[in-house]
Amino acid sequence: MAADVKGGLAARLIATVLIFAGLEGLIFHSGLYARIIEPDSTTGFMELQIQNEIRRPKPNRNQVLAVGHSRMALLPRIANEMQPGTGYTFATIGLGGTTPRTWFYALRAVDPHAHNYAAILIPEDDYNEPDMWEDQSDRESDLHYVIARLRLRDLREFPWTYKSADRKWAAFEGIVLKGTVYKQDFQEFLDHPLARIAKAQYYRHDSAGWYYGFGGDARTLAGLEIDWAHKTARFPPSVPEAEQKRIAGNCSRTNHPIEGMRRRIGCIGIAGLSIITAAPGPGFSSCACRGLRFHRRRFLRNSIAQCANLLDGRTWSCWMSICSIRWSARSSFGTPCT
Amino acid sequence: MLFQTPQFFVFLGVVLILFYSTPRKWRKFILLAASYYFYMSWIPVFILLLLSLTAIDYGAARWIAHTDAPRLRKTALVVSLSANLGLLGFFKYYNFFAEGIAQLLQWAHLLGLPSNAFALSIILPLGISFHTFQSMSYVIDVYRKQQEPIRNPIDYALFISFFPQLVAGPIVRAREFFGDLYGWRKPSTAEASQGILLLLLGLAKKTIMADQFAQIANAYFQDPAKHPGILSAWSGTIAFGIQIYFDFSGYTDMAIGMAKLLGFHFPINFRRPYLASSITDFWHRWHISLSRWLRDYLYIPLGGNRGGRLETYRNLMLTMLLGGLWHGASWNFVVWGGYHGALLSVERTFRGRTIEDRRTESDGWALLYPVKAVVTFALVMAGWVFFRTATFHQSLYVLGQMLTGSKGEMLIPAWMVSLALITLVLAVIEEKKACFETIAVGPAWAYGAVCALLLLSVELVGFTGPAVPFVYFQF
Numbered sequence: 001m002a003a004d005v006k007g008g009l010a011a012r013l014i015a016t017v018l019i020f021a022g023l024e025g026l027i028f029h030s031g032l033y034a035r036i037i038e039p040d041s042t043t044g045f046m047e048l049q050i051q052n053e054i055r056r057p058k059p060n061r062n063q064v065l066a067v068g069h070s071r072m073a074l075l076p077r078i079a080n081e082m083q084p085g086t087g088y089t090f091a092t093i094g095l096g097g098t099t100p101r102t103w104f105y106a107l108r109a110v111d112p113h114a115h116n117y118a119a120i121l122i123p124e125d126d127y128n129e130p131d132m133w134e135d136q137s138d139r140e141s142d143l144h145y146v147i148a149r150l151r152l153r154d155l156r157e158f159p160w161t162y163k164s165a166d167r168k169w170a171a172f173e174g175i176v177l178k179g180t181v182y183k184q185d186f187q188e189f190l191d192h193p194l195a196r197i198a199k200a201q202y203y204r205h206d207s208a209g210w211y212y213g214f215g216g217d218a219r220t221l222a223g224l225e226i227d228w229a230h231k232t233a234r235f236p237p238s239v240p241e242a243e244q245k246r247i248a249g250n251c252s253r254t255n256h257p258i259e260g261m262r263r264r265i266g267c268i269g270i271a272g273l274s275i276i277t278a279a280p281g282p283g284f285s286s287c288a289c290r291g292l293r294f295h296r297r298r299f300l301r302n303s304i305a306q307c308a309n310l311l312d313g314r315t316w317s318c319w320m321s322i323c324s325i326r327w328s329a330r331s332s333f334g335t336p337c338t
Numbered sequence: 339m340l341f342q343t344p345q346f347f348v349f350l351g352v353v354l355i356l357f358y359s360t361p362r363k364w365r366k367f368i369l370l371a372a373s374y375y376f377y378m379s380w381i382p383v384f385i386l387l388l389l390s391l392t393a394i395d396y397g398a399a400r401w402i403a404h405t406d407a408p409r410l411r412k413t414a415l416v417v418s419l420s421a422n423l424g425l426l427g428f429f430k431y432y433n434f435f436a437e438g439i440a441q442l443l444q445w446a447h448l449l450g451l452p453s454n455a456f457a458l459s460i461i462l463p464l465g466i467s468f469h470t471f472q473s474m475s476y477v478i479d480v481y482r483k484q485q486e487p488i489r490n491p492i493d494y495a496l497f498i499s500f501f502p503q504l505v506a507g508p509i510v511r512a513r514e515f516f517g518d519l520y521g522w523r524k525p526s527t528a529e530a531s532q533g534i535l536l537l538l539l540g541l542a543k544k545t546i547m548a549d550q551f552a553q554i555a556n557a558y559f560q561d562p563a564k565h566p567g568i569l570s571a572w573s574g575t576i577a578f579g580i581q582i583y584f585d586f587s588g589y590t591d592m593a594i595g596m597a598k599l600l601g602f603h604f605p606i607n608f609r610r611p612y613l614a615s616s617i618t619d620f621w622h623r624w625h626i627s628l629s630r631w632l633r634d635y636l637y638i639p640l641g642g643n644r645g646g647r648l649e650t651y652r653n654l655m656l657t658m659l660l661g662g663l664w665h666g667a668s669w670n671f672v673v674w675g676g677y678h679g680a681l682l683s684v685e686r687t688f689r690g691r692t693i694e695d696r697r698t699e700s701d702g703w704a705l706l707y708p709v710k711a712v713v714t715f716a717l718v719m720a721g722w723v724f725f726r727t728a729t730f731h732q733s734l735y736v737l738g739q740m741l742t743g744s745k746g747e748m749l750i751p752a753w754m755v756s757l758a759l760i761t762l763v764l765a766v767i768e769e770k771k772a773c774f775e776t777i778a779v780g781p782a783w784a785y786g787a788v789c790a791l792l793l794l795s796v797e798l799v800g801f802t803g804p805a806v807p808f809v810y811f812q813f
Contacts, residue, residue, distance in 0.1 A: 005527045007782030012531055015786025020793050179797040186798045190753035 028178035034148040036196060038185050039203035042095075042144040046106065049093045050149070052208040053110045056091060061118055064088045065110070067103040068123035070096035075216050088118065091212070098145055099136045101161055105146040138163050143174050147181045150174070219243075339379045341592045342544050349376070350596060353501075357600060366496055366519065369600070376501040377464060384463040387425065388499060394421045395473040396494045399480040403487035411481060418477040422470040429466055433457050434667030465505040467664060469498050471631055476512040478635060485512050493519060502596040506589050508607040508627035518602045529598050531785060532778040536595030538792040542800075543588030547761065549801030551581040554749050559726050562736050567746015571739035572719070574749050578726045579719045580758060583612065586625070605630075610765045612718070615710040617681040618689075620718055632661050650686065655679040665725070670733060674724040681717060757799070 007015075027033050037044040053065070066074040072094035079090035093106050103122060111117060150158060152175065159171035174181040189196050223236030224247075235244045339346050353372045357365050378385050398418035402411045436456035476497070479485035488494040497515050498504075525533065558565055558574025565574065587608040594604045607627050614620035621629050633642075637657040643650040655676065662675015720737065727733040739746070750758075767773060777788050 005531065005779045007785070009527050009530050011782040012527075012785045012789075013534075015782045016789040016793070017786075019783075019786045020790035023790060023794050024797075177797055179794065183798055183800070183802050187753065190756070190799075191751055 024177065024179065028182065029152070031148065033178075033182060033186075035204075036189065036200045037148070037182070038188060038196065039200055039207070041185055042141055043147050043182070043185070044200075044203075046095055046102070046145045047148050048203055048207050049095065049211070050106060050109045051204065052211055053091060053093055055208065056212070058089075058116055061115070062088050063117045064090050064119045064121065065107075065117045066090065066092040066094070066121040066123075067106055068092075068094055068121075069098045070094060072123050074121070075214060076212050077214060078216055095145060097139070097141055099139055099142055101137075102142050102145045105149045109149050135163065137161065138167050140167065140170070143167075143171050144181060147174060147178060150178075152176070221247075339376060341589060342541055354599060362522070365522075366492060369500065370492060370496045373496065373499040373501040373504060377499060377504060380464050381461065387463055387466075388469070389495075391421060391425065391470065391473060392491075392495050392498050394418060395477050395498070396488070396491050399477050399487040399494075402477070402480050415477060415481045419474060422474050426466055426470045429460055429462050431663075431667045432460060468507045468509060469504060471509050471628075473498055475509070475631060475635060479512060488512070488516065500597075500602075502593040502600075502602075503604060506586070506593075507625075508590055508593065508604050509631050510604055510627070514605065515602070522601050525598055525601050528779050529601075532774075533595045533598030535774070535778050535785070535789060536591045536598065538595075538789055538796075540588040540591030540593075540595060542792045542796050543584040543591060545796050545800035547584035547757070548581050548588055549585075550754060550757075550799070551577045551584070551750075553801070554754070555581050555726065558749055559728075559732075559736075562727075562732060562739065565746065565749065566739060566743055568740060568743045569748050570746035571736050571743055575719050575723055575726070575736065575740065577750055579612075579722050582722065582725070583608070610769055612715055612762075613711060613765060613769055614714050614718075615707055616685055616714055617678065617717060618685050620714060621678070621682070628661070628664075632657050636660060647687075651683040654682050654686070658682065669730055670724045670727060673730065673733070674721055677721050677724060681721075 034043070034047050037047060039045065039048055066072055072092060074090065074092040074094070076090045076092055093103075093110070095102060095106065100122065107120065146158075155172065155175050158175060159168045162168045162171055170180075179186065220238065221236075224239070225234045226232070227234075233244070233248050235247070239247075339349060349372075353368070356368050356372075360368060374385060374388075377388060395418050398414045401414040405411060405414075436458070437454065440452070440454070440456055476485065476494075480487050488497070493516065496519070497510075497512060500510075500515070503510060555574060555578035558570065559578065562571070562574065565571075590607040594606070597604045605627055607625060609623040609626065611620050611623035614623050637653055640653040640656060641649055642653060645653075656679075658675040658679030659672055660675070662671045662673070662678070665671045665674070720740065723736045723740070724730075724733045727736060777785060
């Protein structure tokens with residue numbers, strides 16, 4: 001049999017590696033698969049927002065982009081209608097459950113040369129919430145959000161922003177073999193391939209309109225009174241019963257208050273934040289809100305707690321002064337919706 | 339250390355590097371050390387059991403060969419068989435029989451004991467069912483003078499513990515293994531190519547087919563009553579049928595592939611069993627090394643088909659009942675064995691007596707092959723119900739649903755049905771054309787394309803989650 005073999009073992013192994021790398025690159029690293037990814041998935045949602053923001057016409061540099069997690073909820077239409085005289089146009093990329101690590105890659109995608117925006121806003125929560133501490137630097141979902149935006153050269157830094165060895169390995173593997181991250185989505189795609197392609201196309205064409213045109217939620221918690229001593233709530237009549245039960249349930253829970261989001265931001269980990277400052281993109285160091293400048297070296301030298309302090313006051317006040325922020329009704333314990 | 343995990347591939351890579359970078363005379367020591375390390379990576383203390391059995395069987399074979407006195411030879415054989423069967427019986431069947439005795443006493447009102455009164459907390463040592471059968475075949479062959487006793491205890495220890503097949507076979511004969519060990523030659527390009535392809539194929543079978551279908555089967559058999567109906571029962575059972583076949587044959591492919599890379603040649607263990615046209619044909623294709631063992635060391639010594647029809651049926655039934663019990667200590671396995679024994683006996687009743695008769699019969703029925711294959715498949719699936727369910731009562735419930743239930747729901751999602759159909763088409767092509775050999779020796783680009791597709795499939799369609807142990811590891 002040996003005499004009949006065409007090509008040596010080395011040639012066969014090289015052919016295997018090259019063809020595999022070619023297929024992997026063609027399908028996943030070229031962005032081909034990202035076009036048919038489930039729009040309602042983490043990756044799909046981020047991709048849609050990025051694509052919409054890239055396609056949004058930007059006639060001048062007076063663009064303000066808010067990038068953040070679910071509590072960001074800056075509604076571009078409302079902001080633009082409320083402050084037409086400022087000369088600024090607002091846009092937002094709000095990705096539920098994300099951390100600054102994800103925001104960096106979103107920013108890098110929408111503004112790779114750091115000249116599209118006059119200001120970049122990032123959120124900072126400053127209220128107590130139930131003590132469900134989590135080390136956000138090890139948040140797995142970040143990898144799923146940004147996978148379509150990761151390049152092979154991100155191997156140098158992205159995996160090392162995670163703390164645990166397992167997550168580091170998963171990130172490393174995910175960047176090289178993107179299919180390992182897309183796996184679940186791919187298996188769902190196989191279930192209804194045509195429906196998926198149609199849905200992805202539909203969202204790609206139409207979602208910008210829904211997103212930028214969204215006028216907000218009319219529901220309000222204005223008038224809500226909470227007696228923290230007795231853990232009771234009095235609701236305005238407009239609040240539906242189910243919502244009342246949910247809020248009352250939250251109020252009656254015994255939680256150990258933590259020191260606000262400051263501590264949680266502090267726990268995000270210096271690695272995730274340092275990427276933003278160290279990157280050539282539109283991080284804090286180059287074009288955070290006017291007048292706010294973080295010096296990269298100082299920033300990196302600062303302890304996590306100092307970093308959190310710095311973020312807390314300045315970002316917040318800057319944020320408030322530039323734009324009128326409308327928090328959605330979802331932030332039920334935050335500032336009442338205005 | 340499961341075969342499909344990255345840790346195992348690192349282990350295999352290290353073993354291959356060490357094996358080929360050392361002089362030939364040291365290689366068996368490397369393989370033995372690697373095998374013991376592999377065995378001890380689970381529960382280290384069980385190495386004492388493996389070493390004891392190795393020493394007993396090695397000594398017994400030497401003793402048998404050394405003496406001509408029939409009584410002494412027989413005594414040595416009995417000592418060896420008792421040690422193997424005794425330890426296998428204790429670890430695998432003690433609780434089964436202890437529970438049976440307690441229930442018997444309960445039934446006879448002799449003692450008011452709970453059914454677990456005599457039960458012990460026993461952990462089954464890794465691969466005990468396989469390495470004891472392999473040891474016994476060696477000692478019996480030496481006793482029958484069909485095998486020369488092995489002089490070097492290291493060689494014998496390697497035969498028993500060789501890591502690619504230690505845990506779940508295939509059950510290798512001594513003459514096959516030592517033929518490779520003593521006449522070792524470097525694998526040719528074709529053999530190495532086949533080895534790598536088999537490794538990838540096995541990995542794909544395990545992670546894509548077995549582990550994915552296991553999710554459906556586990557969900558169904560955890561509580562069949564939650565999914566009543568014909569469609570649910572059949573889809574849940576077929577999911578298990580697919581799981582167990584791809585799980586075991588995937589493991590075997592990986593074992594054979596690894597052995598090829600190390601210059602050893604294991605016999606095939608599966609030959610597309612779900613394409614069988616009869617139950618007899620099924621057993622010629624399913625777990626071939628066990629069937630061969632049962633035939634040579636149980637069925638033929640019992641008399642095989644040399645007696646009349648009734649004796650043949652009795653021998654078939656006994657062989658299959660014990661074969662069923664070999665799979666696990668539960669009445670369900672005995673029933674499963676009995677079910678197959680009964681089907682084999684029925685087939686034998688209607689089959690021609692001579693090979694010529696059978697050939698004519700098979701030519702005449704060739705057009706009906708698809709029907710026969712479907713009927714055989716259905717019968718095999720019905721048998722898996724006994725194999726998979728926790729109790730006999732549950733087996734009856736599932737079988738009842740398969741035959742007379744309401745409509746039910748399809749438990750297997752569309753993409754997995756497509757996957758199963760694609761593998762069926764590939765199996766039919768392989769059955770007719772033997773493409774595997776062609777690919778293994780074909781041009782580098784074609785070989786690379788097939789390997790790359792397998793890798794990509796594992797990456798994309800392989801089960802996501804913690805590594806699922808191989809089904810046959812528990813046997």
